[in-house]
Amino acid sequence: MTDHAIVDLARRLPQLRLLSEPGDLEHYGRDWTRRWTPAPRAIALPASSDEVQGIVRWANEHNVAIVPSGGRTGLSGGAVAANGELVLSLERMNRVLGFDAVDRTLTVQPGIALEAVHGAAREHGLLYPVDFAARGSCSIGGNIATNAGGIRVIRYGNTREWIAGLKVVAGNGELLDLNRGLIKNSSGYDLRQLMIGSEGTLGIVVEATLRLTDPPPTSQVMLLALPTMDALMDVFALFRSRLSLQAFEFFTDVALKHVLAHGAQRAIDGDHPYYVVTEFESPDEKTQDAALAAFEHGVEQGWISDGVLAQSDAQAAALWRLREGITESLAPHKPYKNDVSVRIGALPVFLHDIQTLLAREYPHIDVVWFGHIGDGNLHINVLKPESLSDADFIAQCEHVTKLLADTLHKHGGSISAEHGIGLVKRAYLESTRSPAEIALMRGIRQVFDPLGILNPGKLFA
Numbered sequence: 001m002t003d004h005a006i007v008d009l010a011r012r013l014p015q016l017r018l019l020s021e022p023g024d025l026e027h028y029g030r031d032w033t034r035r036w037t038p039a040p041r042a043i044a045l046p047a048s049s050d051e052v053q054g055i056v057r058w059a060n061e062h063n064v065a066i067v068p069s070g071g072r073t074g075l076s077g078g079a080v081a082a083n084g085e086l087v088l089s090l091e092r093m094n095r096v097l098g099f100d101a102v103d104r105t106l107t108v109q110p111g112i113a114l115e116a117v118h119g120a121a122r123e124h125g126l127l128y129p130v131d132f133a134a135r136g137s138c139s140i141g142g143n144i145a146t147n148a149g150g151i152r153v154i155r156y157g158n159t160r161e162w163i164a165g166l167k168v169v170a171g172n173g174e175l176l177d178l179n180r181g182l183i184k185n186s187s188g189y190d191l192r193q194l195m196i197g198s199e200g201t202l203g204i205v206v207e208a209t210l211r212l213t214d215p216p217p218t219s220q221v222m223l224l225a226l227p228t229m230d231a232l233m234d235v236f237a238l239f240r241s242r243l244s245l246q247a248f249e250f251f252t253d254v255a256l257k258h259v260l261a262h263g264a265q266r267a268i269d270g271d272h273p274y275y276v277v278t279e280f281e282s283p284d285e286k287t288q289d290a291a292l293a294a295f296e297h298g299v300e301q302g303w304i305s306d307g308v309l310a311q312s313d314a315q316a317a318a319l320w321r322l323r324e325g326i327t328e329s330l331a332p333h334k335p336y337k338n339d340v341s342v343r344i345g346a347l348p349v350f351l352h353d354i355q356t357l358l359a360r361e362y363p364h365i366d367v368v369w370f371g372h373i374g375d376g377n378l379h380i381n382v383l384k385p386e387s388l389s390d391a392d393f394i395a396q397c398e399h400v401t402k403l404l405a406d407t408l409h410k411h412g413g414s415i416s417a418e419h420g421i422g423l424v425k426r427a428y429l430e431s432t433r434s435p436a437e438i439a440l441m442r443g444i445r446q447v448f449d450p451l452g453i454l455n456p457g458k459l460f461a
Protein backbone atom coordinates (compact mmCIF):
# COMPACT_ATOMS: atom_id res chain seq x y z
CA MET A 1 0.00 0.00 0.00
CA THR A 2 1.54 3.28 -1.08
CA ASP A 3 1.43 6.59 0.80
CA HIS A 4 -0.50 7.91 -2.17
CA ALA A 5 -3.19 5.25 -1.62
CA ILE A 6 -3.57 6.20 2.05
CA VAL A 7 -3.85 9.89 1.18
CA ASP A 8 -6.51 9.01 -1.37
CA LEU A 9 -8.47 7.00 1.22
CA ALA A 10 -8.44 9.90 3.68
CA ARG A 11 -9.52 12.24 0.89
CA ARG A 12 -12.43 10.05 -0.22
CA LEU A 13 -13.69 9.29 3.29
CA PRO A 14 -12.80 12.37 5.35
CA GLN A 15 -14.72 11.14 8.43
CA LEU A 16 -13.01 7.73 8.45
CA ARG A 17 -10.93 7.04 11.55
CA LEU A 18 -7.48 5.83 10.54
CA LEU A 19 -4.71 4.68 12.89
CA SER A 20 -1.06 3.99 12.22
CA GLU A 21 0.75 4.32 15.56
CA PRO A 22 3.00 1.31 16.31
CA GLY A 23 0.90 0.32 19.35
CA ASP A 24 -2.28 0.31 17.23
CA LEU A 25 -0.66 -1.72 14.46
CA GLU A 26 0.44 -4.27 17.04
CA HIS A 27 -2.96 -4.35 18.77
CA TYR A 28 -5.09 -4.71 15.65
CA GLY A 29 -2.63 -6.86 13.71
CA ARG A 30 -2.94 -9.99 15.83
CA ASP A 31 -5.55 -12.38 17.11
CA TRP A 32 -5.36 -14.95 19.92
CA THR A 33 -2.80 -16.94 17.92
CA ARG A 34 0.55 -15.49 18.85
CA ARG A 35 2.63 -17.02 16.09
CA TRP A 36 2.90 -14.09 13.66
CA THR A 37 4.44 -10.68 14.17
CA PRO A 38 1.75 -8.10 13.49
CA ALA A 39 2.70 -5.74 10.65
CA PRO A 40 -0.33 -4.06 9.07
CA ARG A 41 0.20 -0.75 7.26
CA ALA A 42 -2.80 1.00 8.82
CA ILE A 43 -6.05 0.44 10.68
CA ALA A 44 -9.41 1.74 9.46
CA LEU A 45 -12.33 1.96 11.88
CA PRO A 46 -15.43 2.65 9.78
CA ALA A 47 -18.61 3.79 11.49
CA SER A 48 -21.10 2.86 8.74
CA SER A 49 -21.81 0.46 5.88
CA ASP A 50 -21.12 3.34 3.48
CA GLU A 51 -17.63 3.71 4.88
CA VAL A 52 -17.01 -0.05 4.64
CA GLN A 53 -18.15 0.02 1.02
CA GLY A 54 -15.98 3.05 0.34
CA ILE A 55 -12.93 1.28 1.76
CA VAL A 56 -13.53 -1.88 -0.29
CA ARG A 57 -14.00 0.11 -3.50
CA TRP A 58 -10.84 2.10 -2.75
CA ALA A 59 -8.93 -1.14 -2.04
CA ASN A 60 -9.99 -2.55 -5.42
CA GLU A 61 -8.70 0.52 -7.19
CA HIS A 62 -5.38 0.57 -5.36
CA ASN A 63 -5.05 -3.24 -5.09
CA VAL A 64 -4.77 -3.11 -1.30
CA ALA A 65 -5.22 -6.22 0.87
CA ILE A 66 -7.83 -5.88 3.61
CA VAL A 67 -7.97 -7.95 6.81
CA PRO A 68 -11.49 -7.77 8.26
CA SER A 69 -11.29 -7.61 12.03
CA GLY A 70 -13.77 -8.25 14.86
CA GLY A 71 -12.89 -9.20 18.45
CA ARG A 72 -9.71 -11.00 17.25
CA THR A 73 -10.33 -13.91 19.60
CA GLY A 74 -9.86 -16.35 16.72
CA LEU A 75 -7.46 -19.26 17.11
CA SER A 76 -6.54 -19.96 13.48
CA GLY A 77 -4.86 -16.71 12.43
CA GLY A 78 -7.85 -15.57 10.37
CA ALA A 79 -7.55 -11.98 11.63
CA VAL A 80 -3.75 -11.75 11.59
CA ALA A 81 -2.29 -8.89 9.51
CA ALA A 82 1.43 -9.51 9.08
CA ASN A 83 2.04 -8.25 5.51
CA GLY A 84 1.36 -4.53 5.31
CA GLU A 85 -2.41 -4.93 4.91
CA LEU A 86 -5.16 -2.51 5.89
CA VAL A 87 -6.99 -3.86 8.94
CA LEU A 88 -10.68 -3.02 8.68
CA SER A 89 -11.89 -3.15 12.26
CA LEU A 90 -15.63 -3.28 12.81
CA GLU A 91 -15.43 -2.44 16.50
CA ARG A 92 -17.15 0.94 16.15
CA MET A 93 -20.09 -0.69 14.37
CA ASN A 94 -21.36 -2.36 17.53
CA ARG A 95 -24.99 -1.31 17.96
CA VAL A 96 -28.29 -3.14 18.14
CA LEU A 97 -30.28 -1.77 15.21
CA GLY A 98 -33.67 -3.29 15.89
CA PHE A 99 -35.82 -6.00 17.43
CA ASP A 100 -38.78 -7.59 15.70
CA ALA A 101 -41.17 -9.18 18.20
CA VAL A 102 -43.27 -10.95 15.56
CA ASP A 103 -40.36 -12.48 13.70
CA ARG A 104 -38.34 -12.79 16.92
CA THR A 105 -35.21 -11.40 15.34
CA LEU A 106 -32.54 -8.99 16.50
CA THR A 107 -30.70 -6.89 13.93
CA VAL A 108 -27.19 -5.90 14.93
CA GLN A 109 -24.02 -4.40 13.57
CA PRO A 110 -21.09 -6.82 13.20
CA GLY A 111 -18.84 -5.38 15.92
CA ILE A 112 -21.23 -6.13 18.78
CA ALA A 113 -19.88 -8.62 21.33
CA LEU A 114 -21.64 -11.97 21.62
CA GLU A 115 -22.36 -11.26 25.30
CA ALA A 116 -24.10 -7.99 24.37
CA VAL A 117 -26.26 -9.96 21.92
CA HIS A 118 -27.19 -12.35 24.75
CA GLY A 119 -28.09 -9.34 26.92
CA ALA A 120 -30.19 -7.69 24.20
CA ALA A 121 -32.10 -10.93 23.57
CA ARG A 122 -32.68 -11.35 27.32
CA GLU A 123 -34.15 -7.85 27.56
CA HIS A 124 -36.89 -9.10 25.24
CA GLY A 125 -37.38 -12.33 27.21
CA LEU A 126 -35.64 -14.37 24.49
CA LEU A 127 -32.41 -16.25 23.88
CA TYR A 128 -29.64 -16.06 21.31
CA PRO A 129 -28.29 -19.53 21.97
CA VAL A 130 -24.78 -19.65 20.47
CA ASP A 131 -22.39 -19.44 23.40
CA PHE A 132 -18.75 -20.00 24.31
CA ALA A 133 -16.07 -18.79 26.68
CA ALA A 134 -14.89 -15.82 24.56
CA ARG A 135 -18.42 -14.32 24.68
CA GLY A 136 -17.26 -11.08 26.29
CA SER A 137 -14.61 -10.28 23.65
CA CYS A 138 -15.58 -11.97 20.39
CA SER A 139 -17.85 -10.16 17.95
CA ILE A 140 -20.87 -11.44 16.06
CA GLY A 141 -19.21 -10.60 12.73
CA GLY A 142 -16.32 -12.92 13.61
CA ASN A 143 -18.77 -15.60 14.81
CA ILE A 144 -20.43 -15.45 11.40
CA ALA A 145 -17.11 -15.47 9.54
CA THR A 146 -16.11 -18.73 11.24
CA ASN A 147 -19.58 -20.26 11.72
CA ALA A 148 -18.67 -20.38 15.41
CA GLY A 149 -19.90 -23.34 17.44
CA GLY A 150 -19.24 -23.51 21.17
CA ILE A 151 -20.75 -25.25 24.16
CA ARG A 152 -24.44 -25.45 23.19
CA VAL A 153 -24.20 -26.79 19.65
CA ILE A 154 -25.49 -30.12 20.90
CA ARG A 155 -28.82 -28.43 21.64
CA TYR A 156 -28.97 -25.44 19.25
CA GLY A 157 -26.54 -26.00 16.40
CA ASN A 158 -23.85 -23.65 15.05
CA THR A 159 -24.07 -19.92 14.24
CA ARG A 160 -25.33 -20.86 10.76
CA GLU A 161 -28.66 -21.95 12.24
CA TRP A 162 -29.34 -18.49 13.72
CA ILE A 163 -28.66 -16.10 10.88
CA ALA A 164 -31.88 -14.90 9.25
CA GLY A 165 -30.31 -12.24 7.07
CA LEU A 166 -27.01 -10.57 6.27
CA LYS A 167 -25.97 -7.33 4.68
CA VAL A 168 -22.54 -7.79 3.21
CA VAL A 169 -20.07 -5.68 1.26
CA ALA A 170 -18.65 -8.22 -1.19
CA GLY A 171 -15.00 -8.14 -2.21
CA ASN A 172 -15.98 -6.41 -5.47
CA GLY A 173 -17.56 -3.54 -3.52
CA GLU A 174 -21.24 -4.47 -4.06
CA LEU A 175 -23.58 -4.13 -1.07
CA LEU A 176 -25.69 -7.32 -0.88
CA ASP A 177 -28.87 -7.74 1.18
CA LEU A 178 -29.08 -11.51 1.67
CA ASN A 179 -32.28 -13.32 2.69
CA ARG A 180 -33.82 -10.31 4.49
CA GLY A 181 -34.99 -12.28 7.54
CA LEU A 182 -37.13 -14.72 5.57
CA ILE A 183 -37.82 -18.13 7.06
CA LYS A 184 -38.74 -19.61 3.70
CA ASN A 185 -36.90 -18.54 0.60
CA SER A 186 -36.66 -21.15 -2.11
CA SER A 187 -35.33 -18.88 -4.83
CA GLY A 188 -32.01 -20.40 -5.75
CA TYR A 189 -28.56 -20.29 -4.18
CA ASP A 190 -28.48 -19.18 -0.54
CA LEU A 191 -25.67 -16.63 -0.66
CA ARG A 192 -26.23 -15.80 3.01
CA GLN A 193 -25.15 -19.31 3.97
CA LEU A 194 -22.15 -19.05 1.65
CA MET A 195 -20.95 -16.01 3.59
CA ILE A 196 -21.20 -17.85 6.91
CA GLY A 197 -17.87 -19.56 7.55
CA SER A 198 -16.13 -17.84 4.63
CA GLU A 199 -13.52 -16.31 6.97
CA GLY A 200 -13.66 -12.84 5.48
CA THR A 201 -12.65 -14.03 2.01
CA LEU A 202 -15.93 -13.28 0.19
CA GLY A 203 -17.38 -10.23 1.87
CA ILE A 204 -17.56 -8.11 5.01
CA VAL A 205 -20.72 -8.41 7.10
CA VAL A 206 -22.08 -4.95 7.88
CA GLU A 207 -25.42 -6.00 9.40
CA ALA A 208 -26.81 -9.30 10.70
CA THR A 209 -30.37 -10.30 11.53
CA LEU A 210 -30.27 -12.99 14.19
CA ARG A 211 -33.00 -15.43 15.09
CA LEU A 212 -33.95 -15.65 18.75
CA THR A 213 -35.71 -18.43 20.60
CA ASP A 214 -37.44 -19.16 23.91
CA PRO A 215 -35.12 -19.24 26.90
CA PRO A 216 -34.54 -22.82 28.09
CA PRO A 217 -36.29 -24.17 31.17
CA THR A 218 -34.25 -24.33 34.38
CA SER A 219 -31.16 -26.43 33.91
CA GLN A 220 -28.68 -28.21 36.14
CA VAL A 221 -24.96 -28.72 35.86
CA MET A 222 -23.11 -31.89 36.76
CA LEU A 223 -19.41 -32.73 36.81
CA LEU A 224 -18.51 -36.38 36.25
CA ALA A 225 -15.18 -38.16 36.68
CA LEU A 226 -14.55 -41.06 34.30
CA PRO A 227 -11.99 -43.85 34.51
CA THR A 228 -11.36 -44.36 30.78
CA MET A 229 -11.77 -42.57 27.48
CA ASP A 230 -13.94 -45.44 26.21
CA ALA A 231 -16.41 -44.65 28.99
CA LEU A 232 -16.93 -41.16 27.52
CA MET A 233 -19.12 -42.35 24.69
CA ASP A 234 -21.04 -44.76 26.92
CA VAL A 235 -21.83 -41.97 29.37
CA PHE A 236 -22.78 -39.66 26.51
CA ALA A 237 -25.19 -42.24 25.05
CA LEU A 238 -26.65 -42.88 28.51
CA PHE A 239 -27.21 -39.21 29.38
CA ARG A 240 -28.48 -38.27 25.94
CA SER A 241 -31.05 -41.05 25.98
CA ARG A 242 -32.48 -39.98 29.34
CA LEU A 243 -32.09 -36.21 29.48
CA SER A 244 -32.45 -33.14 27.31
CA LEU A 245 -28.82 -32.06 27.12
CA GLN A 246 -27.78 -28.42 26.82
CA ALA A 247 -24.08 -29.28 26.85
CA PHE A 248 -21.79 -32.28 27.15
CA GLU A 249 -18.15 -31.24 27.37
CA PHE A 250 -15.06 -33.20 28.30
CA PHE A 251 -11.51 -32.54 29.46
CA THR A 252 -8.60 -34.54 30.77
CA ASP A 253 -6.71 -34.47 34.07
CA VAL A 254 -3.91 -32.50 32.35
CA ALA A 255 -6.42 -29.77 31.43
CA LEU A 256 -7.72 -29.84 35.02
CA LYS A 257 -4.19 -29.42 36.38
CA HIS A 258 -3.75 -26.22 34.37
CA VAL A 259 -7.13 -24.73 35.12
CA LEU A 260 -6.70 -25.39 38.88
CA ALA A 261 -3.26 -23.76 38.79
CA HIS A 262 -5.02 -20.80 37.18
CA GLY A 263 -7.37 -20.29 40.14
CA ALA A 264 -10.34 -22.60 39.51
CA GLN A 265 -11.70 -24.62 42.46
CA ARG A 266 -11.35 -28.40 42.62
CA ALA A 267 -14.82 -29.99 42.73
CA ILE A 268 -14.03 -33.72 42.88
CA ASP A 269 -11.29 -35.25 45.05
CA GLY A 270 -8.85 -37.86 43.86
CA ASP A 271 -7.12 -38.50 40.56
CA HIS A 272 -9.31 -39.26 37.57
CA PRO A 273 -8.09 -39.22 33.98
CA TYR A 274 -11.26 -37.81 32.33
CA TYR A 275 -14.00 -35.39 33.26
CA VAL A 276 -17.32 -34.33 31.78
CA VAL A 277 -19.29 -31.16 32.47
CA THR A 278 -22.86 -31.65 31.39
CA GLU A 279 -25.82 -29.31 31.60
CA PHE A 280 -29.33 -30.68 31.18
CA GLU A 281 -32.80 -29.19 31.23
CA SER A 282 -34.45 -29.84 34.53
CA PRO A 283 -37.87 -28.26 34.70
CA ASP A 284 -39.18 -30.57 37.43
CA GLU A 285 -38.15 -33.14 40.04
CA LYS A 286 -38.72 -35.98 37.60
CA THR A 287 -35.78 -34.88 35.44
CA GLN A 288 -33.56 -34.52 38.47
CA ASP A 289 -34.45 -38.08 39.46
CA ALA A 290 -33.72 -39.20 35.89
CA ALA A 291 -30.30 -37.57 36.08
CA LEU A 292 -29.48 -39.25 39.36
CA ALA A 293 -30.68 -42.61 38.00
CA ALA A 294 -28.48 -42.15 34.92
CA PHE A 295 -25.55 -41.30 37.16
CA GLU A 296 -26.11 -44.41 39.31
CA HIS A 297 -26.41 -46.59 36.22
CA GLY A 298 -23.11 -45.17 34.93
CA VAL A 299 -21.43 -45.94 38.26
CA GLU A 300 -22.79 -49.52 38.28
CA GLN A 301 -21.47 -50.06 34.76
CA GLY A 302 -18.02 -48.81 35.79
CA TRP A 303 -18.25 -45.84 33.39
CA ILE A 304 -18.39 -43.14 36.08
CA SER A 305 -16.12 -43.02 39.11
CA ASP A 306 -17.42 -39.90 40.85
CA GLY A 307 -19.64 -36.89 40.29
CA VAL A 308 -21.14 -33.74 41.72
CA LEU A 309 -24.44 -32.04 40.96
CA ALA A 310 -24.33 -28.26 41.39
CA GLN A 311 -26.61 -27.12 44.21
CA SER A 312 -26.60 -23.42 43.36
CA ASP A 313 -25.95 -21.04 40.47
CA ALA A 314 -22.59 -20.20 42.01
CA GLN A 315 -21.62 -23.86 42.14
CA ALA A 316 -22.80 -24.38 38.56
CA ALA A 317 -20.63 -21.44 37.48
CA ALA A 318 -17.66 -22.93 39.36
CA LEU A 319 -18.11 -26.26 37.55
CA TRP A 320 -18.34 -24.49 34.20
CA ARG A 321 -15.17 -22.58 35.03
CA LEU A 322 -13.27 -25.89 35.12
CA ARG A 323 -14.10 -26.28 31.43
CA GLU A 324 -14.32 -22.70 30.22
CA GLY A 325 -11.08 -21.60 31.94
CA ILE A 326 -8.94 -24.09 30.02
CA THR A 327 -8.03 -21.89 27.05
CA GLU A 328 -6.88 -19.03 29.26
CA SER A 329 -4.93 -21.33 31.56
CA LEU A 330 -3.03 -22.82 28.61
CA ALA A 331 -2.22 -19.51 26.89
CA PRO A 332 1.10 -18.92 28.73
CA HIS A 333 2.32 -22.29 27.40
CA LYS A 334 1.95 -21.16 23.78
CA PRO A 335 -0.20 -24.14 22.80
CA TYR A 336 -0.32 -25.45 19.26
CA LYS A 337 -4.03 -25.93 18.69
CA ASN A 338 -5.90 -28.58 16.78
CA ASP A 339 -9.68 -28.28 16.53
CA VAL A 340 -10.95 -31.39 14.81
CA SER A 341 -14.25 -33.17 14.30
CA VAL A 342 -15.64 -36.50 13.19
CA ARG A 343 -19.18 -37.86 13.12
CA ILE A 344 -20.22 -38.84 16.64
CA GLY A 345 -20.56 -42.44 15.47
CA ALA A 346 -16.91 -42.44 14.35
CA LEU A 347 -15.61 -41.06 17.66
CA PRO A 348 -14.76 -44.31 19.50
CA VAL A 349 -12.47 -45.60 16.74
CA PHE A 350 -11.09 -42.14 15.99
CA LEU A 351 -10.27 -41.51 19.65
CA HIS A 352 -8.46 -44.81 19.78
CA ASP A 353 -6.46 -44.01 16.63
CA ILE A 354 -5.36 -40.57 17.74
CA GLN A 355 -4.53 -41.69 21.26
CA THR A 356 -2.09 -44.15 19.69
CA LEU A 357 -0.77 -41.51 17.28
CA LEU A 358 -0.22 -38.82 19.91
CA ALA A 359 1.36 -41.17 22.44
CA ARG A 360 3.84 -42.23 19.76
CA GLU A 361 4.62 -38.75 18.38
CA TYR A 362 4.63 -36.75 21.61
CA PRO A 363 6.06 -39.14 24.23
CA HIS A 364 7.50 -36.34 26.38
CA ILE A 365 5.24 -33.41 25.51
CA ASP A 366 2.09 -32.38 27.38
CA VAL A 367 -0.97 -32.84 25.18
CA VAL A 368 -4.18 -31.39 26.56
CA TRP A 369 -7.48 -32.81 25.34
CA PHE A 370 -10.80 -31.12 25.83
CA GLY A 371 -13.82 -30.11 23.86
CA HIS A 372 -17.35 -30.59 22.70
CA ILE A 373 -17.39 -34.35 22.66
CA GLY A 374 -21.17 -34.43 22.22
CA ASP A 375 -20.66 -32.76 18.80
CA GLY A 376 -17.74 -34.98 17.81
CA ASN A 377 -15.42 -31.96 18.25
CA LEU A 378 -12.09 -32.29 20.06
CA HIS A 379 -9.55 -29.62 20.96
CA ILE A 380 -6.09 -31.13 21.06
CA ASN A 381 -3.63 -28.58 22.46
CA VAL A 382 0.08 -29.34 22.43
CA LEU A 383 2.09 -27.35 24.98
CA LYS A 384 5.50 -26.01 24.05
CA PRO A 385 8.25 -27.48 26.23
CA GLU A 386 10.72 -24.86 27.44
CA SER A 387 13.58 -26.85 25.95
CA LEU A 388 12.30 -26.37 22.38
CA SER A 389 12.60 -23.16 20.35
CA ASP A 390 9.36 -21.76 18.93
CA ALA A 391 10.44 -22.75 15.41
CA ASP A 392 11.38 -26.35 16.34
CA PHE A 393 8.17 -26.75 18.28
CA ILE A 394 6.01 -25.55 15.39
CA ALA A 395 7.92 -27.78 12.95
CA GLN A 396 7.28 -30.82 15.13
CA CYS A 397 3.61 -29.93 15.56
CA GLU A 398 3.16 -29.40 11.82
CA HIS A 399 4.57 -32.85 11.19
CA VAL A 400 2.13 -34.41 13.68
CA THR A 401 -0.78 -32.36 12.32
CA LYS A 402 -0.09 -33.87 8.92
CA LEU A 403 -0.47 -37.35 10.46
CA LEU A 404 -3.57 -36.21 12.32
CA ALA A 405 -5.00 -34.83 9.07
CA ASP A 406 -4.42 -38.23 7.41
CA THR A 407 -6.26 -39.94 10.27
CA LEU A 408 -9.11 -37.44 9.97
CA HIS A 409 -9.28 -38.06 6.25
CA LYS A 410 -9.58 -41.80 6.91
CA HIS A 411 -12.52 -41.15 9.25
CA GLY A 412 -14.20 -38.53 7.05
CA GLY A 413 -13.55 -35.82 9.66
CA SER A 414 -12.62 -32.15 9.49
CA ILE A 415 -9.33 -30.39 10.29
CA SER A 416 -11.32 -27.44 11.60
CA ALA A 417 -14.54 -27.95 13.52
CA GLU A 418 -15.26 -24.43 14.70
CA HIS A 419 -12.13 -22.24 14.67
CA GLY A 420 -11.77 -21.88 10.90
CA ILE A 421 -8.84 -22.65 8.60
CA GLY A 422 -7.20 -19.20 8.59
CA LEU A 423 -3.42 -19.36 8.34
CA VAL A 424 -2.94 -22.14 10.86
CA LYS A 425 -4.64 -24.96 8.99
CA ARG A 426 -4.56 -23.87 5.36
CA ALA A 427 -1.87 -26.44 4.49
CA TYR A 428 -4.25 -29.20 5.60
CA LEU A 429 -7.42 -28.13 3.80
CA GLU A 430 -7.02 -31.06 1.38
CA SER A 431 -7.53 -33.53 4.23
CA THR A 432 -11.11 -32.28 4.59
CA ARG A 433 -12.04 -30.97 1.13
CA SER A 434 -11.56 -32.78 -2.18
CA PRO A 435 -9.58 -31.17 -5.03
CA ALA A 436 -12.87 -30.64 -6.89
CA GLU A 437 -14.38 -28.86 -3.88
CA ILE A 438 -11.32 -26.66 -3.40
CA ALA A 439 -11.36 -25.70 -7.09
CA LEU A 440 -15.02 -24.68 -6.76
CA MET A 441 -14.30 -22.77 -3.54
CA ARG A 442 -11.54 -20.84 -5.32
CA GLY A 443 -13.91 -20.15 -8.18
CA ILE A 444 -16.54 -18.79 -5.77
CA ARG A 445 -13.95 -16.52 -4.20
CA GLN A 446 -13.05 -15.25 -7.66
CA VAL A 447 -16.70 -14.33 -8.30
CA PHE A 448 -17.15 -12.34 -5.09
CA ASP A 449 -13.65 -10.90 -4.86
CA PRO A 450 -12.05 -10.96 -8.33
CA LEU A 451 -8.89 -9.15 -7.27
CA GLY A 452 -8.49 -11.19 -4.08
CA ILE A 453 -8.29 -8.18 -1.77
CA LEU A 454 -10.19 -9.70 1.16
CA ASN A 455 -8.07 -11.64 3.64
CA PRO A 456 -5.53 -12.91 1.09
CA GLY A 457 -3.54 -15.94 2.22
CA LYS A 458 -6.25 -17.11 4.59
CA LEU A 459 -8.18 -20.34 4.01
CA PHE A 460 -6.28 -21.26 0.81
CA ALA A 461 -2.56 -21.95 0.74
Ligand code: MLT
Pocket residue numbers: 075132133150324327339371379
Ligand atom coordinates in the same frame (compact mmCIF):
# COMPACT_ATOMS: atom_id res chain seq x y z
C1 MLT B 1 -13.19 -23.82 23.53
O1 MLT B 1 -13.93 -24.74 23.25
O2 MLT B 1 -12.89 -23.56 24.70
C2 MLT B 1 -12.71 -22.94 22.43
O3 MLT B 1 -12.92 -23.50 21.18
C3 MLT B 1 -11.35 -22.41 22.63
C4 MLT B 1 -10.18 -23.33 22.49
O4 MLT B 1 -10.24 -24.32 21.76
O5 MLT B 1 -9.14 -23.06 23.09
Ligand code: ZN
Pocket residue numbers: 150371372379418
Ligand atom coordinates in the same frame (compact mmCIF):
# COMPACT_ATOMS: atom_id res chain seq x y z
ZN1 ZN C 1 -14.34 -25.07 21.34
